[in-house]
Amino acid sequence: MHVVVTAGHVDHGKSTLVRVLTGSDPDRLEEERRRGLSIELGYCWTSLDGLGEVAFVDVPGHERFIATTLSGMGPVPVAMLVVAADDPWMPQAAEHLAALDALGVAHGIVVVTRSDLADPAPALARARSEVDRTSLAGAPVVAVSGATGEGLDELRALLHKVLSGLPAPDPAADVRLWVDRRFHVKGSGTVVTGTLPAGTVRVGDVLEVGGREARVRGVEALGVAREAISGVARVALDLGGRAPEVARGDAVVTPGAFEPTTLVDVRVTGEGAVPAKPLLHVGSALLAVHARPLGDDLVRLSLERPLPLRVGDRAILRDPGSRALWGLEVLDPAPPPLRRRGAAGVRAATLRGHDGSLAAELEVRGVVRRSLLRRIGVPDGPLPDGAVETAGWLVGPRRAEELRQRLVALASTRPVAPAAAAHELGLPADDLVLAVVRPPLRLEQGRITTGSDVPAALRDAAARVCAETDGFAAVEAGRLDQLGLGPAELARLHGAGLLLRIDPRLALPPGADAAAVEVLRGLDQPFTTSAARQALGTSRRVVLPLLAHLDRTGRTVRLADDRRRLR
Structure with missing residues (x-):
């Protein structure tokens, strides 16, 4: 349609x-x-x-x-x-x-x-x-x-x-139907109509209006009852006799897919300055807002009620007195508060170079839940180099490095628990602290510390082991003895992140386990120990403890027939 x-x-x-x-x-x-x-x-x-x-x-x-x-x-x-x-x-x-x-x-x-x-x-x-x-x-x-x-x-x-010649809308997109008409049908219930721009609505779907669930009892388009309809389409939805209160300007949406907001940063186009109290027209909604200039064509809007807005949405600001109109594009539906003097100017400078991409969002926000970015319409994509993801949180590259350096400074004075480090660094979750632990940081007995207490002689020996290791062919036990590296020394170097100890008498350079996973990814899954040994170019002496290490750390799964697959 x-x-x-x-x-x-x-x-x-x-x-x-x-x-x-x-x-x-x-x-x-x-x-x-x-x-x-x-x-x-x-x-x-x-x-x-x-x-x-x-x-x-x-x-x-x-x-x-x-x-x-x-x-x-x-x-x-x-x-x-x-x-x-x-x-x-x-x-x-x-x-x-x-x-x-x-x-x-x-x-x-x-x-x-x-x-x-x-x-x-x-x-x-x-x-x-x-x-x-x-x-x-x-x-x-x-x-x-x-x-x-x-x-x-x-x-x-x-x-x-x-x-x-129009681009085809995505039938799998989240539903957001701005209601332009609402009426009651005797024997049926509340019916709402609107233009569905994308997504699909089916009979039996549970949607959401103002945070309350509404089940679709019937779907009609152009006077014909349908089991399902995809955008773009004019639709009428029968929400039944127990539908939540709904009126023109409300939005019927996919549950949990949007972030209702009363604060939004926008870019405006049009002649003259936007008044302090314009009217906002978005979708079929009309509401009063307060406009705070940030700089040039950038404005922060405070809304009188929450709306499900996303990055890139287009809308209109209107001055009811002069009838002047301004177009706007939503840049950020979940902006940070402006608490300090000069914060508006800093925010404007940030927004001017902002393109709405995942990398740009991580640069601006530093730490953010991936689910929030999805709800506000930030397009998904590969994480930029240096970014960190853990337990649903994303950390931008610049912020991750800054946190790592602060954590090194903190842990070099005393061992620190992840919870205490999270509080000290202003992070919302312990997982974020653990995600930035890299050498010289290490987790030892539940506390984060550094390898700064490792003697220089041990450090030199670890460096010799790394230099003499050929791929995944580890140096022999006799050579470790010559370097003064017994089980206790290997354990200490492993804890400091200077070596990867996969057996009391066997060590590889740090990061060898991650490199092995990438090699094993190229094998048919599941794979045998023999296939892994050949792919890694090493011996059974190394491959058996290395695979056991990957099992322990959750990178591989050992099957009943002794084969393995990547998790």
């Missing part, structure tokens, strides 16, 4: 055009028909050959209903800007175009109506010049007449071309 929103000045023929294209009347209220103008959002649909179902969201064109208009525009990816040939360029056409530009809508068609009443050329030229200064630059233009049918075939062809 495809969804298209209309836009344009009042009485320029939006509803008439939708009626001609679909055969249905988008004006469903008696007052709308009596006054000849749209007051509420209208919905109609049709099918186009070779394209399938196309739904139209017909929005009011009168300036008094701009809030309703923006609630219909917010979630829709394609616009049809309607301009009358027998009227000049009008204020609401400009306001609607500014709103589409603010939302970043880049796909659409400009339609000049009433071509039978006046020469459409001037209106086409003016519309072209206005549109080409916005996100809709280059959109095709067409002149039509709803009365004579002239140009309608060309319009349908353009709709087919524009809609078929």
Whole structure:
């Protein structure tokens, strides 16, 4: 399915055009028909050959209903800007175009109506010049007449071309349906409607509204009951008689997939400074916010109620007094507090170079839960070199190195318990302390210490062992004796991270176990001891204790038939 929103000045023929294209009347209220103008959002649909179902969201064109208009525009990816040939360029056409530009809508068609009443050329030229200064630059233009049918075939062809060129939404994406209409059906319960941009909703799914669960009792799209529907689509969801309170502007979402926020950092576009108390239009929601400038085009918004926002969301700020509009892009829906003097300027400098990537988020946040990054819409990807992950926490490379250096300074004065170190370093979990323990740090009897107490002679002997080890072929026990390395000395060097002791009389360079895992990863799983020995290029004397070490440390699993596989 495809969804298209209309836009344009009042009485320029939006509803008439939708009626001609679909055969249905988008004006469903008696007052709308009596006054000849749209007051509420209208919905109609049709099918186009070779394209399938196309739904139209017909929005009011009168300036008094701009809030309703923006609630219909917010979630829709394609616009049809309607301009009358027998009227000049009008204020609401400009306001609607500014709103589409603010939302970043880049796909659409400009339609000049009433071509039978006046020469459409001037209106086409003016519309072209206005549109080409916005996100809709280059959109095709067409002149039509709803009365004579002239140009309608060309319009349908353009709709087919524009809609078929849209990127396909992800049917597996998290659901976020901004509610634009809510009503009660006797014998059924609460029904909500909205435009589903991506994801899939199925009968029986449990979704969430305002933190409360809502089970989907039925799904309808374009007047037809469905077992499931994927975005983009106009949908109606029956949430049953025990549905939580829900209204226009609420969002029906996948449980646990979003981070409701009342504080968000954004980048704004538009003329002039944003007022201190603008209105925020996002999706179908409208709410008052407080805007705090951070610097240049960066603003922090405090919201009057939580919203499920994500990085990259587009929305509109509006001054109800001057009717000025600003577009905004969400940069951070979970920003840090600004407590110190000058913090706003520091935050602005941070955001200017921020591209929303995983690496950038780790650079800014230092320590963060991976689950939070997913909920706020940070794209997943490989961790940058030097980053650390443990127990669901991520630590950025710069912060990990800083923590390691502070931990070395701390542990060099006295052995320290992980919990105490976490408190000292301001970390939320002991696991994060253990994750940055690297030589010269070591964990000994439950406490973190350094190898600074290892005598120089032992250090030199460990260095000789590393230099003389050929791959995974360990030096012989006799050579260890020559270097003065008995079981006690090997244990001490192992604890200091200077050698890897895999047997009381057998040592490899530190990190050899991790290197062995990478070699074993290339074998067919599970593998035999013999296959491991050949792949590692070593002897049974080494491979048996090395595999036993990998078993103990959880890197390999020993099976009943004495084969192993990587965990």
